[in-house]
Amino acid sequence: QYSQGIKPWPNFVFPIARGKYIALCEGDDYWTDPYKLQKQVDFLEHNKDYSICFHDVKINKHGELINDDITRDVPESTSIIELAKGNYMHTPSVVFKRNWQELPSWFALCPAGDYPLHMINAQFGKIKKLDEVMAVYRIHNSNIWANQDNFRMSQNIHAYLHEMIDNFESGANEILKSRYLNITRNLIKKCLELNQRETANYYLTRLVEKHPDSVLKSFLSDLQPPSTKVLAKALLDQVNYKVRNYFFKKKNA
Numbered sequence: 001q002y003s004q005g006i007k008p009w010p011n012f013v014f015p016i017a018r019g020k021y022i023a024l025c026e027g028d029d030y031w032t033d034p035y036k037l038q039k040q041v042d043f044l045e046h047n048k049d050y051s052i053c054f055h056d057v058k059i060n061k062h063g064e065l066i067n068d069d070i071t072r073d074v075p076e077s078t079s080i081i082e083l084a085k086g087n088y089m090h091t092p093s094v095v096f097k098r099n100w101q102e103l104p105s106w107f108a109l110c111p112a113g114d115y116p117l118h119m120i121n122a123q124f125g126k127i128k129k130l131d132e133v134m135a136v137y138r139i140h141n142s143n144i145w146a147n148q149d150n151f152r153m154s155q156n157i158h159a160y161l162h163e164m165i166d167n168f169e170s171g172a173n174e175i176l177k178s179r180y181l182n183i184t185r186n187l188i189k190k191c192l193e194l195n196q197r198e199t200a201n202y203y204l205t206r207l208v209e210k211h212p213d214s215v216l217k218s219f220l221s222d223l224q225p226p227s228t229k230v231l232a233k234a235l236l237d238q239v240n241y242k243v244r245n246y247f248f249k250k251k252n253a
Helices: 008-016 038-047 078-083 105-109 114-122 150-164 170-193 197-210 217-221 224-252
Strands: 021-023 050-061 066-068 095-097 126-139
Touching: 008 170, 021 038, 021 197, 038 050, 038 095, 038 126, 050 114, 078 114, 078 126, 078 170, 095 114, 105 114, 105 150, 114 126, 114 150, 150 170
Parallel strands: 050 126
Antiparallel strands: 021 095, 050 066, 050 095
């Protein structure tokens, strides 16, 4: 089913999950502390203003255990504002309180489910980090997400940010919009460098949908070198009518 594009979390797992708390551990990761779940649930039970509890992990990189060199360091207590800047929780380390009955429809459109899920859960409370290693995140040749090149990973991050924007409170949403703008500009620039004008046009069109007021001269000024600017200007002319229509409809709404 997964190979056919049917995602297990929104289609199978969460519709039948009815517990007060949910812990995540995908097939290639594993837990290392028999009391891990008890520690996390105990914390959430005694701290009602928190909705997520996670912890440190080790990385199993092609059979070698190393310290986590993937996520960034954060304080013991964070909020959705910090999380909006980017994910810092490994999936097998997370336990969250199920504060929702159904996930929003846009969740199923995201190519990766863990970060959007964490953002949904962070709407209901703070995030606690336990300073203990209690799981292992595995990287191997079959690990689809970890083995992406930077361009492909940027495309996937762009895809889930596109779905997430405008679905969170203003502070978090502004951070998501800023990230979306930056990653889309970088993708367009890379596509133009590779002479992938059709793909660049696709990202520019999506940018107009979410950021109509950013597709202006300031957008072009950041694209280098000058030859890339010329290509970008040609693409921009193709979608300018969408920008004009957007402001016309906004003015006459």
